[in-house]
Amino acid sequence: MKSIYTWSAILAIVFASVIGDVLLARAMKQVGDVGALWRRAGLGIVIGRTLGNPNFLFGVTAMAVAFFSLLFALSWGDVSLVAPAAASLTFIGNAVAAKIFLHERVDQRRWIAAGLVAAGVALLAG
Amino acid sequence: MLSHGMKQTGSISLNHLQGVIYAVLNPWVAIGILLLLAFFATYMTALSWADLTYVLPATSLGYVMLALVARFVLHEHVSPLRWLGIALITGGVGFVAGGPELTKHPHANEPTNKTCAVTASPPFGSAQGKLLAKDARNGAPGVEV
Numbered sequence: 001m002k003s004i005y006t007w008s009a010i011l012a013i014v015f016a017s018v019i020g021d022v023l024l025a026r027a028m029k030q031v032g033d034v035g036a037l038w039r040r041a042g043l044g045i046v047i048g049r050t051l052g053n054p055n056f057l058f059g060v061t062a063m064a065v066a067f068f069s070l071l072f073a074l075s076w077g078d079v080s081l082v083a084p085a086a087a088s089l090t091f092i093g094n095a096v097a098a099k100i101f102l103h104e105r106v107d108q109r110r111w112i113a114a115g116l117v118a119a120g121v122a123l124l125a126g
Numbered sequence: 127m128l129s130h131g132m133k134q135t136g137s138i139s140l141n142h143l144q145g146v147i148y149a150v151l152n153p154w155v156a157i158g159i160l161l162l163l164a165f166f167a168t169y170m171t172a173l174s175w176a177d178l179t180y181v182l183p184a185t186s187l188g189y190v191m192l193a194l195v196a197r198f199v200l201h202e203h204v205s206p207l208r209w210l211g212i213a214l215i216t217g218g219v220g221f222v223a224g225g226p227e228l229t230k231h232p233h234a235n236e237p238t239n240k241t242c243a244v245t246a247s248p249p250f251g252s253a254q255g256k257l258l259a260k261d262a263r264n265g266a267p268g269v270e271v
Contacts, residue, residue, distance in 0.1 A: 021178060028173035035171070050170065091182065098178045105229040109221055110179045116218030117183045123211030124189050 006077030009069050013086040016066035018093040022101050023059030029102075030055065084125040088118035128162075131155035176227035183222045186215050 031037070031049050038046050050056055073082045095114040099106040106114075131154030135145070149155050172181045190212050196202040 021182065024170065025173045025178040025181075028170055031174055034174040091186070094182055095179050102178060103229070103231065104177045104179050106179050107225065109225045110183075113183045113218040113222035114179065116214045116221065117186045120211040120214030120216075120218060121186055121189055123207050123214065124193060126207075 002076055006073055006082065009073030009076060010082060010085050010089070012069040013066050013073060013082075014089045014093050016062045016069055017086075017090045018097045020059045020062030020066060021090075021094050022097045023055045023062060025098070025102060027053040027055035027059055080126055084122040087125050088122040091118040091121065127154045127158035131158060177229055180222055180225075180227045183218050187219055190215050 027050065028034070030053055031046070034046055037049070070082070070086065073086070091114050095106055095111065098104040131152040132149060134154065135149040135152050150159070169181070169185065172184075193204055193208055193212055197204045
């Protein structure tokens with residue numbers, strides 16, 4: 001029963017992290033090139049545009065949900081399972097979500113990279 | 127740094143939440159929070175320049191750095207499985223770094239309004255032309271980027 005709770009919390013972490021990353025990436029694409037905007041309009045405008053972007057706010061909220069899900073997961077399962085499982089599944093989930101929602105060109109090179117990094121993180125964090 | 131600071135501060139009880147304020151005043155915790163903010167700012171900046179599927183694998187080099195610091199600075203034992211993990215991450219980052227960092231969408235260089243048509247009319251291949259086209263698109267309401 002405890003493992004169901006743990007895996008539910010891990011899936012919640014992955015789901016919330018992926019949503020958060022996609023929303024933050026979309027927000028920054030809407031804000032535009034930060035370096036160019038900073039030179040043109042100043043740091044205040046960069047910060048204002050970023051913090052005022054609804055996608056950014058929802059993204060940060062999703063990240064907060066992921067963090068609290070992590071706390072729940074750690075209270076139910078071992079860190080040696082939760083950390084690698086959540087981290088590696090997040091990499092794969094992000095590649096899928098970026099292709100679907102951000103329309104990024106996730107070619108073979110990027111799929112291989114996501115797989116290698118997910119496996120590497122699982123080994124390092126485990 | 128956060129871990130070091132929190133160990134100095136001691137455990138925080140739910141009944142004495144003012145302990146959190148003392149924890150933030152601890153120099154190690156304060157520096158740790160500042161570094162986390164710096165990470166977030168640079169991560170956001172990178173996302174404004176490159177695709178999520180390019181930035182995310184690249185940030186995983188942090189895991190590799192952590193393991194190397196643990197091995198060569200803290201002189202901790204790093205098992206062969208972890209060395210394999212380091213090799214896989216490094217290989218993955220190398221794979222993604224060899225490709226383009228930003229997806230060029232089909233409509234990316236098409237003029238969406240007058241401003242864009244004017245600013246992006248010089249050679250589309252130039253970095254400045256792309257930059258101006260992107261800025262103009264971001265200013266145009268209702269345009270999906």
